[in-house]
Each structure stands twice: as C-alpha cells, then as structure tokens.
Ligand SMILES: [Fe+2]
C-alpha cells in the first residue's frame with residue numbers, strides 16, 4: 232500500500248470533514264493552505280516513521296497520520312481570533328486539539344500529544360512521544376520547504392538565475 236493510500240484510508244474521517252474542507256480555503260505560509268500543508272506534514276511524518284520502523288523503533292503510524300492531518304486545523308477555524316503571532320503560536324495547537332476531538336471522538340493520548348506539542352521548541356513544553364517529536368521535525372521541514380519555494384520563485388522572477 233502506498234503512503235498516499237494509507238493516509239487516505241486512515242484519515243478518511245478527517246479528509247472528508249467540514250473542518251478540513253474549510254482548511255483548503257485558509258492560506259498558509261503564503262503559497263499553501265492549511266489542508267495541503269497538513270497533508271504534506273502527514274506524508275513526511277509517515278516517511279520518517281517508516282525509516283524508524285526499519286530501525287526497529289516502534290511508532291503508532293495511525294496516530295501519526297491522524298495527528299498530522301489535524302495539527303493545524305485550529306488555524307483554519309480560529310485564526311481571526313488571535314491577537315498576535317505569539318498568541319497564535321501558543322493557542323492554535325490547543326484549538327487544533329478541540330477541532331480534532333470533534334472529528335475523532337476516539338482520539339487517543341498519542342494524537343493529543345502530536346497536536347499539542349507540534350510547535351516545540353517555539354513553545355515551552357516538549358512532546359512526550361516519539362510521534363510527537365516526528366511531527367516537530369516534519370512540520371518545520373514542510374514550513375521551511377514552503378518558504379524556500381517562495382524565495383526561489385521570487386529570485387527566478389527577478390532573473391537572478393539568468
Ligand atoms: Fe502549527
């Protein structure tokens with residue numbers, strides 16, 4: 232089974248939810264949206280988990296997918312209520328847990344840990360699980376990739392590479 236099929240299967244409830252659909256319309260990192268970013272983070276996280284699994288490190292890949300797909304959904308619903316970047320940084324993981332609990336009544340502790348601590352080390356409290364640490368890496372990797380694409384696109388438009 233491909234990683235995309237695995238995400239589609241495990242994440243069906245999330246991908247078809249109203250919250251995820253509205254996340255498609257919510258711009259994120261200037262050239263993406265919250266839904267596409269979350270999907271990229273799920274893909275990257277799962278790839279990292281597969282490598283860890285080959286190294287005999289056990290991971291809850293179902294929780295990894297569900298947590299990754301939900302980690303920023305609070306941004307889509309509550310972004311207009313944040314007063315500052317700092318408040319957004321600390322509050323959106325909390326709001327994302329609330330949204331995830333609505334979509335996933337059977338949400339587990341690993342999934343809550345993944346969503347709650349994905350902003351570490353920008354926020355103080357570190358994750359408690361391997362999956363929580365995987366998302367802190369995958370989220371930063373995908374965010375940096377988005378910004379590199381923006382900068383590369385702008386440089387190309389200015390013909391810096393010409
Ligand atoms: Fe986030």
Ligand SMILES: [Fe+2]
Pocket residue numbers: 268272302303370
């Ligand atoms: Fe994110």
